[in-house]
Structure formats: C-alpha cells, structure tokens
Amino acid sequence: MTERLDQPRAARRTFGPHYDPEAFGQLSERIARFLGTARFLVYMTGFIILWVAWNSLAPRELRFDPYPFIFLTLMLSLQASYAAPLILLAQNRQADRDRVTYEQDRVVADRNRVDIEYLTREIAGLRLALGDVATRDFIRSELQRVTEELEERAT
Numbered sequence: 001m002t003e004r005l006d007q008p009r010a011a012r013r014t015f016g017p018h019y020d021p022e023a024f025g026q027l028s029e030r031i032a033r034f035l036g037t038a039r040f041l042v043y044m045t046g047f048i049i050l051w052v053a054w055n056s057l058a059p060r061e062l063r064f065d066p067y068p069f070i071f072l073t074l075m076l077s078l079q080a081s082y083a084a085p086l087i088l089l090a091q092n093r094q095a096d097r098d099r100v101t102y103e104q105d106r107v108v109a110d111r112n113r114v115d116i117e118y119l120t121r122e123i124a125g126l127r128l129a130l131g132d133v134a135t136r137d138f139i140r141s142e143l144q145r146v147t148e149e150l151e152e153r154a155t
Contacts, residue, residue, distance in 0.1 A: 025089060025090075025093050028086040028089045028090050028093075029090040029093060029094075031083075031086050031090075032083075032086050032087045032089075032090035032091075033090070035086070048076075051072050052072070055067075055069065
C-alpha cells in the first residue's frame with residue numbers, strides 16, 4: 001500500500017527505554033558538580049591508595065589485582081568514560097541557561113538604552129525651554145531697572 005503524502009504518519013511504537021531528559025540532565029549536573037570538588041579528589045586518592053596498598057601489601061592469596069594494576073586501570077578508564085560525557089552534558093545545559101540569561105540581559109539593556117535616549121531628549125528640551133524662561137534674578141534686575149526709571153521720571 002502506498003502512503004499518502006497529504007496525511008500524517010501514524011505514530012510508531014518505540015521499543016526502548018523511556019527516560020526523562022530533564023531528570024537525566026539534572027542528575028548529570030549533580031554528578032558533574034561533585035566530580036569537580038576537592039572531596040571527590042580526596043575520595044579518589046584514598047580509593048587508589050587503598051587499592052594499591054591492598055594489592056601490594058596483602059597476602060598473595062588475598063590480592064585480586066597484582067602489580068600492573070590492570071583492573072584498577074580498567075576501573076579508572078570506565079569512570080573517565082562516564083565522567084567526560086556527563087560533564088559535557090552539564091556544560092551544555094549551563095550554556096543553554098546562560099544563553100537565556102544573556103538574551104534577557106540584552107532585552108533589558110535595549111530597554112534601558114531606549115529609556116536613556118528618551119530622558120536625554122527630554123533633558124535637552126528642558127534646557128532649551130529654560131533658556132526661554134526668565135529667571136528670578138533677571139526679573140529682579142528688570143524690576144529694579146523699571147523702578148529706577150519710574151523714580152527718575154517722578155522726580
């Protein structure tokens with residue numbers, strides 16, 4: 001049967017695990033935040049020291065990863081292979097949040113610029129208007145002059 005192009009496709013059933021991207025993103029951010037702490041470095045250092053000490057100093061029959069510590073290398077590689085994508089995912093989410101913040105800041109800055117331009121024009125208009133308005137000192141001096149003229153005419 002030929003599919004019609006003017007009709008939407010029927011929804012297909014997906015057979016895969018369903019996950020909430022937001023919850024997964026929040027979890028990855030928490031993990032990435034922990035990986036970047038001194039506490040994590042102390043824990044990892046302690047874990048590696050214990051691992052090496054146990055596999056170097058314990059009786060031979062209790063050692064599970066002898067000297068080249070291949071299993072330790074595998075464990076650290078596995079941890080790094082999960083840590084790197086989690087950190088990148090957390091950085092991408094932070095970049096998305098920063099992008100929204102920058103856009104909001106840009107809108108506010110544009111609005112402030114328009115307001116400042118308006119206020120600048122208003123102040124310039126007020127200065128021009130004040131140039132046309134007689135000041136108190138000017139009126140006093142004119143009244144003084146007129147009074148003196150009237151006194152001269154009266155005498």
